Amino acid sequence: xxxxxxxxxxxxxxxxxxxxxxxxxxxxxxxxxxxxxxxxxxxxxxxxxxxxxxxxxxxxxxxxxxxxxxxxxxxxxxxxxxxxxxxxxxxxxxxxxxxxxxxxxxxxxxxxxxxxxxxxxxxxxxxxxxxxxxxxxxxxxxxxxxxxxxxxxxxxxxxxxxxxxxxxxxxxxxxxxxxxxxxxxxxxxxxxxxxxxxxxxxxxxxxxxxxxxxxxxxxxxxxxxxxxxxxxxxxxxxxxxxxxxxxxx
Ligand SMILES: Nc1ncnc2c1ncn2[C@@H]1O[C@H](COP(=O)(O)OP(=O)(O)OP(=O)(O)O)[C@@H](O)[C@H]1O
Ligand SMILES: [Mg+2]
Numbered sequence: 583x584x585x586x587x588x589x590x591x592x593x594x595x596x597x598x599x600x601x602x603x604x605x606x607x608x609x610x611x612x613x614x615x616x617x618x619x620x621x622x623x624x625x626x627x628x629x630x631x632x633x634x635x636x637x638x639x640x641x642x643x644x645x646x647x648x649x650x651x652x653x654x655x656x657x658x659x660x661x662x663x664x665x666x667x668x669x670x671x672x673x674x675x676x677x678x679x680x681x682x683x684x685x686x687x688x689x690x691x692x693x694x695x696x697x698x699x700x701x702x703x704x705x706x707x708x709x710x711x712x713x714x715x716x717x718x719x720x721x722x723x724x725x726x727x728x729x730x731x732x733x734x735x736x737x738x739x740x741x742x743x744x745x746x747x748x749x750x751x752x753x754x755x756x757x758x759x760x761x762x763x764x765x766x767x768x769x770x771x772x773x774x775x776x777x778x779x780x781x782x783x784x785x786x787x788x789x790x791x792x793x794x795x796x797x798x799x800x801x802x803x804x805x806x807x808x809x810x811x812x813x814x815x816x817x818x819x820x821x822x823x824x825x826x827x828x829x830x831x
Contacts, residue, residue: 587622588743588774591675592642598671606641606666609634614799621791624765624775628785628808629795635778636689636747638795641668642776643686643745652688653695654737681774684743685733689751696721696729726752734764740771750781758783782810 594615599607606612611634627635644650649657650665700720703711713720717732724732730752738744750758758781765775765787779785785792786805793800794808805811817824 587620587677588679588681589620589642589646589674589776590677591617591619592645593617593673593675595671595673606634606637606668607671609637610797610799611635611638611795612668618793618800619791620774620776622774623769624777624787624790626785626787626790626792627776627778627795627800628780628792628810633795635795637666637668639745639747639776639778640665640686640688641672642674644669645672645674646684646743646745648684648686648745651694652686652691653698654683654685657695657698679741681743682741683739684745685738687730687733687744687746687749689748692726692730692752727754727757731757731760734761738764738768738773740768740773742768742773744768744773744775744777746775746777746779748779748781749777750779750784755783762787780810782808782814785810 594612594617596616602608602613611629615638627639629635640650644665647655649655650669651657699712699716700722703713715737716729717724717736719732721729721732730749749761753761761784769775777784785808790805792803792805792808794803
């Protein structure tokens, strides 16, 4: 089955921006942004540290109705307001169908999501505990990678929108391959993914739309043309030679 497209495009309301010299509008990725179209299945943002991937991803997630701190749309906790107001300058074009569920994974705030699940579950309620859908074991009692896999395998489900910032951070190469298999299952069940990543394994997902963020803005590129693919390949093909050059006195 083809994935339903929940988010088709994000357009920057450039006429509303008062000053392109201040954050976040001064980032090349934002300053040069007109609109960004999304793949119905999976779109990647790649680029150097500080190129603006998280800023853009977070604004898209908030404009799509997620809490800037991450989690499902039902979570409305806030620990500190660190997000930019870029979401207010984005106009999202949405598909006809609404996502049934979704998750915004902020690389640095997964701990807060785990804490929120525990605190919601500690209150008396007739509904099943939320943690049951995360594999039954407290996410705090699982390793970073284990808890993320529990989330993907137990909580992620069909017809949903997933916005993930560096999901590979917790995962071994083997688990990253498992993640690709899970992404395929979810896409076949009608999910849409928007993912910021540095992982040459994750971004290898077949037929994905990859945007590279650079000084010139956002550019759609082929997987083999990403710096991640080329540098990793060069390194793997000749790591001793490359290290010798790199570390030579
Ligand atoms: N609140 C803020 N005020 C000013 N500048 C900020 C703020 N938050 C982030 N920045 C800057 O914006 C730039 C983009 O940050 P962002 O986190 O979006 O980059 P990134 O592409 O996700 O990087 P990484 O790959 O390291 O995660 C960085 O140079 C960062 O220092
Ligand atoms: Mg980031």
